[in-house]
Amino acid sequence: MDRGTKPSRRTVLAGASAMLVAGCFDVDATPEATGADWRMYGRGPGRTRHVPDARLSRDGVDVAWERQVSASSWLPPVVANGVGYCQYANGLFVLDPATGEGPNVGTYGGFGRGGPMAFGSTAAYDDGVLVVPYGDTVGGYAADPERWPDEVSGLGERRARWWTDGDETGTRPVGGVATDVRWGATPVVSGGSVVGVNGFSNTAWAVDTDDGSVHWRYDLRDAVENVSEPLGLVVDESTGTVVVGVRDVSDPGLVAIDVRDGTSKWTDESGDGGDLGPADRNALAAGDGRVYVVDGADSDETVRLRELDAKTGDTSWTRSFERHRHNGVAVGGEAIYHLGTVGDRSSADEFAVAAVDRADGEVHWEERLADEPGFDFGVTVQPPTIAGDCLLVPGGDGLHALDRTNGEHLWTFTELVGTAGGSETERVASTPAVVTDDRIVLGMTIGLYGLE
Template structure:
């Protein structure tokens, strides 16, 4: 049987709500973030995908553990408080990222299949909250790693502490949203806020991680008249700004919202030809700057755009030939762009570029002898910066480049049997999540810990 949290959800929420409303709870949120955490898609609220203190080998990695499954369709892993959560088509792994030990919880129905999860600290619960999107509806679940049942059915309602669509909050699913979420638009956690977007109402919103109560809701149509849909969001925590990418009919615009008050700061439009939205993973924020990727009208080039997170003022623009955009990652000095170029054959080839944050100039460009893989619809993952390495998931495995010059360091792959009796490389199907100098990676029909 699927066990719920103890004491009862209604009792805890009522008590926590009363304490929080009275302003009498001064304890530190628990569990507090660790340097080894990777709490949401993109690692942090700015989705920089940067692990500065990681120490990875330059001559290759070995398998520390692996968990094989009968079907892939991975969602990105998250790591919090020494526990990794990784969803695949058959269930949810709740495991130690160092040893790989822990249950593979069977999931039947829609639980966890809407998009990347996130993890938030709470004051009301000592285990935090697991944030799971379902289209325009988001669920906040009891984490309690040691108390996961063997199976979770339906939407896992008995583990849910709250549900919200950014307009209302309830103990049962609210709103009409269902289905998958664009990964770049998955909720982020910043402080004790869970922040997301609602594509049906074209709003951005923030709720309390403790009980899901709505703190603010912002109608994106107040900033952009012809919003077609929100495409993604990040939070620049240094300026306390939520940045939402929106499609204005066919054009790309960005909206800045105060993370505490939910009021408009700016709307960023582009001079000259209006750029087209990039396909995915096209937004990051760090230290007061926002980096967005757009496409030219002819679809042959990518544009990396910098602007100020506090004011929306335009900085530099860097353009380079790319057939497709795949993702960005940001460290203290450099923005790394991953895309594909047409190599005049039947497939595209990966191309990585390093662009200086101070001037928008290309520091280096390298092509890889690989292309994005196709793994049950999950294609094209963004890069990860880990110490001195730039990690690139591809169709032929996981590649590591020297982030200072683009030199190829190593490739990890394993072979899997095909239906025709031959073998092929396993696809790296998730971003490379780095925690405690170890990599957690979903590949074709297997979850791996690499060291």
């Protein structure tokens, strides 16, 4: 582990243009996030997936509303200022999470195909900014729920206020070749900055939420010479640390950057490769001055969970699990919850859930669930959500709720859908469980549900 590697060779760019823009508008800034918001993939910039004050029933949930669609491929919803933005293959719902009411905006071409959206507060606009990934290019969109047209085609340029790839910013799309971006590497919003990565140039960057002006840009190869791709991105706001997971040839590593000025803090190249497959999208979380990372261990049937100090990069503890696949982590209170699958390619997998003490890495409890990740036009590997005293696990048979204190199975929500052969099968829970004001917003196969 190398602390304090050389600072970015890129000069920090001034954000004066954003202040000038803000000064031209007589509006109130968009309110900051509240307990009801779920503004990005993972809920917050640390992707902890934790809603501490939620109160969910221990006896089951009812359908408050549903919206049916003809094609699924749901992306994880975001919720901000009482509005949910929920995208699927052919459209975007802009709705009230309490009632499910709101327009279904048709989307075509490249709009929003690069991964989950994020929402940021702005000083210049009272509706905030909806951050829409297009691979390595990101668009900052007007989010006003009352002004969405019937359809948004292509890049939806009439809705975009700015575009950036972390190097250039403009009012028209910028950047070059778009690369596939893993969900966990899509942008996060921290304070007045959108923080992201560019897989083509192997850089991390931060831009202003108001106008996309570049705050800083960091070449990841300054810290890890043989970076082949960024794997994930989180921000620990308590220490102001951006942590980027990277692949160094075959093994994963970590690069820590100061969120304020883009200078390097530390690097960690002690990751162990293995074959995590789609798990890379959910392999990082951060909060309370600590960083959690999942990588391979001594075989492709074992995963390793580590806790690191966000300030120094020092490893506090390590815990290994026999797992066929890593699905994700959620961090809350005294425990971190690891979700994986057990089994092998010749037999059906089933979920394995473990609650791990954040103080020392000891396992509080470990349970199995007779379900596995579903397949919904491709692999859907969804992470868990902590909601009050419940742990919510999306799977092939629907959404499961466990008691987070002991792993007891509380309930499963599922809906049956007819098959071509005349039988019925369970609908797949194909998004994380987004919890807002004690309501769950969940994408399942060909329907979006509000559960209460």
